[in-house]
Amino acid sequence: MIRGLRSLLSALGLIRARPRLLLFLMFAPWGLNTILFLGSWSALALYLTGRVAPTLDALVDAWWSPLLTGFGYFIAVVVAGALAYVITVIGALCIGAPFLDKLSAEAERLAFPDTPGLHGRMGILPALKEGAKTAVVLLVLEAAFLLFYLVPVAGPVLFGLASAYVLTLGLLDIPLARRELTLKAKTRFVARNTGPVLGIGVIVLAVSAVPFLNLLAVPVLVVAATLLVAETEARRAAKAAARAGGGSGEDGEESPATT
Secondary structure: OHHHHHHHHHHHHHHHHOHHHHHHHHHHHHHHHHHHHHHHHHHHHHHHHHHHHHHHHHHOOOOOHHHHHHHHHHHHHHHHHHHHHHHHHHHHHHHOHHHHHHHHHHHHHHHOOOOHHHOOOOOHHHHHHHHHHHHHHHHHHHHHHHHHHHOOOOHHHHHHHHHHHHHHHHHHHHHHHOOOOOHHHHHHHHHHOHHHHHHHHHHHHHHHOOOOHHHHHHHHHHHHHHHHHHHHHHHHHHHHHHHHOOOOOOOOOOOHHHO
């Protein structure tokens, strides 16, 4: 898990070292995220708040009904914001896939200049296709996770935890897809690197709770996920080289390329 958390610090350090280049590549995703979030939040908030008063009026008829209705409006807006964030990230991974693909490739080139074979991009159409497939999978999972809201008290917490983990998988899909891995190979990579993946998941969960920071963080998290995958690849290569040279090598996670 520590290595996953450390990948965020590495991403921030890389952005600090090359701010003009990387921040330029982030402008398009940031703009897209803002449009998606404000649009989906507004639509969901209007829909949910419109259901509050009729529902509560049918259930409660007392002097404190207006207070309950006001609280219901507040909850509706908060839930709308949470759902809008999920929609935004999934939409960004789909529509913004070409931008995130380029950002991922450039971050990897800067962080690992001695491994040119890892810096390739998918291209616009392949990136859009891969992003659409990822978005469909994430939407299906998120729709299933809505059932958590049926669980009293703990439902929203369970939904948040499950959503953070799924969104983490979506972020990791960008550098993994650039390696032209199958879904089975991607699943193996996640299973064999559970700790670091959970580390990024903790970061996703933390920033998800901060309005607007969660939108700005998506491209940064893509860079962090890219560095995590690339570091795993480098560890695997070092281990293989040590074994080929007759040494015991350093323990490391298995590379996506071997799955």
